[in-house]
Amino acid sequence: MAPVSLPDSSARKINVQPRYDFDLRTGKSETGLRACTYNVEVKADPEDGIDKVYVETPADGSEWRLVELRPVSEEFADPPPRHALPLLPVTAAAGSMIEEPVVPIDNPPKTLMQWAVLILNTPNPTLKVQRTREAVNLFRTGKLTSIGHKSPNAPCPPDVPPRGENFTRNTVDPGKVKNRKNRAVMLHALANIEQWAIDLAWDIIARFGPSHPNIPPAFFSDFTKMALDESKHFTLLTSRLSAISPSTPYGTMPVHASLWDSATVTSNSLRSRLAIIHLVHEARGLDVNPGTIDRFRKAGDIESVKVMEIIHADEVTHVTSGHRWFTWICEQEGNIDPILAFREEVRRGWRGDVKGPFNVEDREKAGLTKEFYEGLKGEMGFPLPDGRVPFDMKPSKGAVADITVQYESI
Ligand SMILES: [Fe+2]
Numbered sequence: 556m557a558p559v560s561l562p563d564s565s566a567r568k569i570n571v572q573p574r575y576d577f578d579l580r581t582g583k584s585e586t587g588l589r590a591c592t593y594n595v596e597v598k599a600d601p602e603d604g605i606d607k608v609y610v611e612t613p614a615d616g617s618e619w620r621l622v623e624l625r626p627v628s629e630e631f632a633d634p635p636p637r638h639a640l641p642l643l644p645v646t647a648a649a650g651s652m653i654e655e656p657v658v659p660i661d662n663p664p665k666t667l668m669q670w671a672v673l674i675l676n677t678p679n680p681t682l683k684v685q686r687t688r689e690a691v692n693l694f695r696t697g698k699l700t701s702i703g704h705k706s707p708n709a710p711c712p713p714d715v716p717p718r719g720e721n722f723t724r725n726t727v728d729p730g731k732v733k734n735r736k737n738r739a740v741m742l743h744a745l746a747n748i749e750q751w752a753i754d755l756a757w758d759i760i761a762r763f764g765p766s767h768p769n770i771p772p773a774f775f776s777d778f779t780k781m782a783l784d785e786s787k788h789f790t791l792l793t794s795r796l797s798a799i800s801p802s803t804p805y806g807t808m809p810v811h812a813s814l815w816d817s818a819t820v821t822s823n824s825l826r827s828r829l830a831i832i833h834l835v836h837e838a839r840g841l842d843v844n845p846g847t848i849d850r851f852r853k854a855g856d857i858e859s860v861k862v863m864e865i866i867h868a869d870e871v872t873h874v875t876s877g878h879r880w881f882t883w884i885c886e887q888e889g890n891i892d893p894i895l896a897f898r899e900e901v902r903r904g905w906r907g908d909v910k911g912p913f914n915v916e917d918r919e920k921a922g923l924t925k926e927f928y929e930g931l932k933g934e935m936g937f938p939l940p941d942g943r944v945p946f947d948m949k950p951s952k953g954a955v956a957d958i959t960v961q962y963e964s965i
């Protein structure tokens with residue numbers, strides 16, 4: 556056992572219930588990948604009596620390092636304790652009055668598939684967040700007994716999740732945001748991406764669950780966790796937005812739907828969806844987040860720095876999920892090489908270079924080694940080979956569409 560130092564004195568709790576999909580004793584996983592598991596103990600140091608964390612070291616070799624040690628936030632405990640849910644702030648978006656109950660009175664969803672489609676069809680972002688929390692809580696606590704992906708009556712997800720009108724066009728004078736060093740613009744743009752990210756997590760569940768009846772339950776655990784994370788990110792960002800710029804709450808600035816272009820392009824193939832959304836777009840988020848964090852830090856906005864650090868740590872796990880299920884599907888489809896398959900998917904489903912500079916270290920934490928993405932270029936043209944043109948929701952005429960925001964990550 557080797558002692559490791561904790562980042563701060565509050566981190567006295569070890570996360571003994573991580574979102575693992577493997578047996579903690581044997582490392583065996585439903586996906587076929589085998590995880591290495593090591594004993595973790597908290598013991599008082601005999602010299603100074605202070606509690607220290609001891610991690611068992613690998614028996615073989617010396618080529619190992621501790622990649623990450625994360626404190627666990629009680630606020631975002633996993634699964635979320637039901638009583639704690641109302642404590643999380645949900646900032647109402649501009650012009651959004653919630654008239655519907657979180658759980659519909661008529662015909663409440665009974666399966667995960669039904670919840671996924673209900674949430675995708677919920678335009679109000681605040682209600683989308685609340686329904687996501689409710690659904691994930693029911694799923695994790697065993698109150699939702701059926702996933703429902705094997706049912707012949709599984710509902711179909713919408714081609715494009717609906718949005719209210721005030722979320723598709725600009726309603727604010729951009730001059731009003733200039734004096735805030737664009738922090739409000741950045742937070743608004745990031746929140747918009749997170750809202751699409753909530754939908755993307757539910758869409759992969761609802762769209763590809765029924766077409767892959769043999770997919771292990773861990774797939775649904777991973778992507779419901781992702782949906783919950785993205786709703787947490789949306790909430791944290793919109794709360795910060797309201798705190799630093801009360802006159803421009805979420806829904807008052809231009810938004811875009813470019814992420815859904817990629818969802819449309821990849822709507823016929825789980826392998827393509829995992830590659831383009833989770834291993835290109837989300838991995839890009841890992842590259843650009845440190846720069847965003849730096850911008851907030853330079854502006855002295857430490858609260859936003861903390862928010863972005865939480866988001867970034869979660870996003871590493873999302874790319875990990877993308878990699879895990881991409882590997883799984885490659886195995887299912889005849890043991891094809893994941894690296895070659897990924898590069899082929901990007902050539903077909905992406906336009907232009909897969910741009911760096913890359914956050915090599917965090918990509919590697921998620922399983923994405925350089926062989927996956929270096930020197931890679933997409934060759935997709937329009938219209939697509941099957942004649943489809945990806946959905947494109949530009950801000951409507953008269954909207955301010957070109958506010959410079961360089962953050963296209965999830
Ligand atoms: Fe996110």
Ligand SMILES: [Fe+2]
Pocket residue numbers: 752781785837869870873965
């Ligand atoms: Fe994400």
